[in-house]
Amino acid sequence: MVAGHSSIKRIVHRVGEELRSTGEIARLTSWPEALGTFRAKADIQVMNRNGFREPPAVRDRLVRKHETLMKYFEKRYGAFCDAYDYEAPMPPSDPSLEGKVWVCWWQGLDSAPLIVRRCVESIRRNAGGREVVVVTDENYGRYVHIPEWVKAKQKDGIITKTNLSDLLRLSLLAEHGGLWLDSTFFCTGPLEGMVFSRPLWSIKRPDYLHCSIAQGYFAGYSLACDVEHRWIFRAIRDFFLEYWRTNDFMVDYLMVDYMIVLAQRHCRGIADAFAGIVPNNPRCDDLYKVLGDPFDEHAWDELHRDTSLFKLTWKQTFSEYKNDIPTFYHQLITQQLSD
Structure with missing residues (x-):
């Protein structure tokens, strides 16, 4: 949504923010739990670069991160959530x-x-x-x-x-x-x-x-x-x-x-x-994984057989050709991927 995603200034800011958040989480949980969230966030950065591989040890650290953060949110905002009036009348819509x-x-x-x-x-x-x-x-x-x-x-x-x-x-x-x-x-x-x-x-x-x-x-x-x-x-x-x-x-x-x-x-x-939401779009992330690969019509048919919404990214670049063959990215930007 905004430009300059990978600037040095932004990276420094994010690291500082994560260190600050670790201290804040420790304040309401514990230092071992808070440091566990920091480690899990590092795992996520690695996953962003390795195709989102999630071995059991990483999965366990991620699950513990979520448990710790929910513990933090409950301690800090649980009373607010309990007191909230979920049944308050809604204002008219336009x-x-x-x-x-x-x-x-x-x-x-x-x-x-x-x-x-x-x-x-x-x-x-x-x-x-x-x-x-x-x-x-x-x-x-x-x-x-x-x-x-x-x-x-x-x-x-x-x-x-x-x-x-x-x-x-x-x-x-x-x-x-x-x-x-x-x-x-x-x-x-x-x-x-x-x-x-x-x-x-x-x-x-x-x-x-x-x-x-x-x-x-x-x-x-x-x-x-x-x-x-x-x-x-x-x-x-x-x-x-x-x-x-x-x-x-x-x-x-x-x-x-x-x-x-x-x-x-x-x-x-x-x-x-x-x-009550029915499971849907099981291959939502799979087009992104092959955008730089040579286009294969059979593979495309399989991809969108049971999926119609594909999450992509603007934060990476993809080639239009690989070994002189048009890529999935080329087909997408030239509007040749069939609906």
Whole structure:
């Protein structure tokens, strides 16, 4: 969503933030547990570079990391979650903004990488006539209310664009419902029956990977609800806001996933709604793994036989040809991957 992902300044900032978060976690758990979360975060960085291999020892460290962080969140925010009024009446929705597909590229699509533009085009082709709204720096105020104190913390560099995009997706669903998809989703099939016929939806691949506490049971980059179930995301959004109201740094990168699990643990209705999501898109991550490989039509047919949403990335470069053969990436950007 934003440029300059791999700058030295950003890396130094992230290391400092992780050291600070380790100390904060230790304050409410223990130093051995907190250091375990630091080790697991290092495991995730290695996995990002080795094709997400997850040997048993790494899996165990990741699971312990999630247990420790939930212990931290419960000690710090459990009382807030218990006191929260999950049944409070929802404000009326705006009919003109219901049922939208929401994506975001802060700078606008004109400045987005080609792979992002192709992904958004594929979402539009498969939206079944629903409007696909591209949220940007210039227009987000038309669709959601962001508290002034959040804007102030963003101006001071405390809340990043990544944090703001997390709040954006929760706020859009809390206020209007609809479907949020990250802008790097390549879509090869109709969204209507898969998403919009259900009260709550997310990509679900049970016990898939353990980098996130979601562990495949939901995915923060793909969330949807109808108008009647906006209250679920209102609660998750309010948990997220409470975190940032009482914190000036990010204790973990995947904050949305922890807030979703926290909400499930404190509200049976939210837990039941997420449990009711039918498993879908089992090969969501597999197109990304072969983007730089020579295109193989049989392999492509297998890939999208039971999957129509593929999570890609703009943060890596891929060749258009390998050994003089067009790659999957070439087929995608030249719009030759069949839906």
